[in-house]
Amino acid sequence: MSIQTVTPAELETWAAEDYIIIDVRDESAYQLGNIPGSVRISRQDLLNGSFQLPKNKKLVLYCMFGVLSRDPAEKLLAEGYDAYHLDGGYGNWLVRVMKSESGNEQRRSEIEKSLRKRFKHDIMGRFVKAIIDYDLIRPNDKIAVCISGGKDSMLMAMLFKELKRRNKIPFEVVYLCMDPGYSETTLGMIQGNAGLLGIPLTMFQTRIFDAVDNIPKSPCYICARMRRGYLYRQAKDLGCNKIALGHHYDDVIETTLMSILYSGQTQTMMPKLHSTNFEGMELIRPLYLIREDDIKAWRDANGLQFIRCACHFTDTCSVDGHGGTGSKRLEAKRLIAQLKKTTPSVEGNIFRSMENICMNAVLGYKDHEGKRHSFLDTYDMTELPEMPGAESSSAAEAAPRGKQKNSPF
Secondary structure, eight states: OOOOEEOHHHHTTSOGGGEEEEEOSOHHHHHHOOOTTOEEOOHHHHHHTOSOOOSSSEEEEEOSSSSTTHHHHHHHHHTTOEEEEETTHHHHHHHHHHHHHTTOHHHHHHHHHHHHTTTIIIIIIHHHHHHHHTTOOOTTOEEEEEEOSSHHHHHHHHHHHHHHHHOOSOOEEEEEEEESSOOHHHHHHHHHHHHHHTOOEEEEEOOHHHHHTTOOSOHHHHHHHHHHHHHHHHHHHTTOSEEEOOOOHHHHHHHHHHHHHHHSOOOOOOSEEEOSSSTTOEEEOTTTTOOHHHHHHHHHHTTOOOOOOOSGGGTTOOGGGTTOOOOHHHHHHHHHHHHHHHOTTHHHHHHHHTTOOOGGGOSEEEOTTOOEEETHHHHTTOOOOOOOOOOOHHHHHHSOSSOOOOOOO
């Protein structure tokens, strides 16, 4: 018996009392966003027959992109239920909703206003602080704000819009979005959010997903490197001298911890970098001081839905990446969360550790040319004073991170 399929448009024509709509995703994805009126029953429970369902109603099953809901729908249909698979899943339904909202000026205005009011300190203020503290924007810069479609890059685009509205120093922006081989549904979600938020995307296409599809080892690393190179090249062709990426505070401390635990190095994700392959180009990270929880709070307060990863390997991902992976980054995130239960200052301590390296208390280091140096090189040349006692975490919390500059914003 072939599977029965219903599109989101067709579903709207059905009487609500004639069907039950079932979300087969995990609880975290369901709580993040779901089709109104749906009930959650896990895919495994449906396959195991753990639930008794009425046979006098149509059963419409959906997952994120219409992949995981097919098997349980087929099983229920074979057992005599009037079961359907929602074509394109929640993503397809969401694209339809986004298109209907794209011209909603009042909703867009409320989202923009939230950055000036409710999230003025935790998001907008920290965005400006990072720009000032790390000298990320200079007069006459032309910046490619790189949009992946996730919550971080979409928020960054909104913050740049707000910064341009203030217009205290002259600089230009291009909202650059690469299609590395997204599905039609994923593209629809990115374009739908851009329409709602008033972000004028400059799109360009590559075939990166196809290129890394058959790479057995570290495809995500290779994909990320390729995407970075394409973004630099496209930005330079557009006359930009900088690309802006949406890495936030939590990315920074997780990267720092991963470097120590998994690479045997002490290094972090820098707020800005000169490109080694594209002369005159620079990478900046304006969300450097913004906490991920605050980004999520902004997203949820405004009822927004974003993608995270939508490559060929993760077609079954939830919106915004919920559902989890076995990545080292996730291990680091969980470890930090566990340590925070007994040491609330652990995140700030990890961050500040990269500002407070004592060169007389390390076994060795590499200079900017990659040359290695040992503490033995200068050990007998001079007597160094003993290290003073470590500051308490509360004192470190209160200490300023350097002289504040006058804000041009």
